[in-house]
Amino acid sequence: MYKSTGFISFLLRRVTGIALVLYLFTHMWVIGSANSGADVFDSRLNFFQSTAFKFAEIALLAAVIYHGFDGIRLLIVHYFNVTEYRKSLFYAIFAASVLLVIAGGIPILLFALEG
Amino acid sequence: MVTATIRIQRFNPDVDKKPHIGEFHLEPDQDTTILDALQMSKSQQDGSVTFRRSCRHAICGSCAMNVNGSNMLVCNKPLAAVLDKNRRVTIRPLPYLPIIKDLVVDRSSFWEQYQRVKPWLIPPGDLPEKEFRVSPEEVEALNNAETCIMCGACYSACQVIGMTKQYIGPHALLKAFLRVVDPRDTEPGERLANLSGSDGVYRCHTIFNCIDACPKDLNPTQAIETLRKLAQKRRALDDARNERQKYIEEPVSTG
């Protein structure tokens, strides 16, 4: 196993990517209950809006944000000659992701705690 | 100087089931290289320690190994630079490749993939009487790729190689890049067509390990990015190359 920042970014990209695919199909199934009418929709969604799921949503948010920023990083590498700055680029997007997860996580946390 | 501990990953296929670590205690000088340390272990303590080396000055590419988790040439690296604070260093064979014995790995997939990209130059049919003339800018664009010594450090640092040996690999893609951008080569379009299959440039996941590992400071990742871009305009590249080769024998104006 060859460890490097590149490997960490790759691993995180893959793990968040696979997690998001699994989430996507669950998400489609949950929202898909709208096909069977408003009542089914409301009852199924109620189940997924318990406090535990709201905490899980923070993890979801983190996955989305990291995967997105990593994508931006890759696009930058594809279209500009910046391989020299590969490490700083990774640290920068990682820091940006953390900040954004905190900023986005606080409202979710507050909402989860108040009800 | 104080004692240094050299931890070498040992594996003898005749007796061992799994690789294990062997420790050697040496008294290195200030200018002992890692390779010297290996050689000292072999000659003074255990003659069965097996590793590859030839030139001892970083040009043959036989001595690439994994030292403290990073791939490097051991012949041009001072031992002092890799010792940790307990004065220890761990030397393993190149990762992701089958081990033959101790630090010697089987590099056949490396060479097979290399053959696959036709690493040689395909010159125009009628060779110039005297020489090809190439401008300094065109040489600049090669990004020193011609100085690759085929040591395999990048190849075995690549996580994609860890998953599939079908991938062409950074070493061969760098060589392909060298040929594709070389103004003397006649078949850049066809080369690119062969590189854009599912085992080629699009299998690279931009992990950057190849740059980190390269002992010659080359940039396989940027080469792959360039090939990706060129692969999307093969026709235009072929035409431009044909145009260029019409005056390949004439002196280039230097502005």
Place this chain on the structure above:
Amino acid sequence: MRIFLMQRISAIALLFFMTIHMIVVHYPPFHIDFSRILERMDQPIWKAIDIAFLFFVLMHALTGVYMVITDVERFGTFKRALAVLAVVIGIVAFVYGTMTVMAFQAPTTASAFVP
């Protein structure tokens, strides 16, 4: 090459759609029920946006999973079958998702949702 391009195109599209989705749809967090969603989904423009979003998200997810699987040497031999499977899953999921988007319709029995 096709897969690579599909991934990058959908990635760029997703940067745009995902931002909209996160900010407009999920921020600030609220308790989801059918009538609440309907306020937004009643407008045809949102239906169009969500269908486009669905299209790109499926493209990105399926090409991503395809790359993850074919990266492993052992599965490389099933490339063709995997590609066909991905297309089938994509079409089924797209149709199902589009039906879901369309299902957000004010009920014709006009009693419950008239303000």
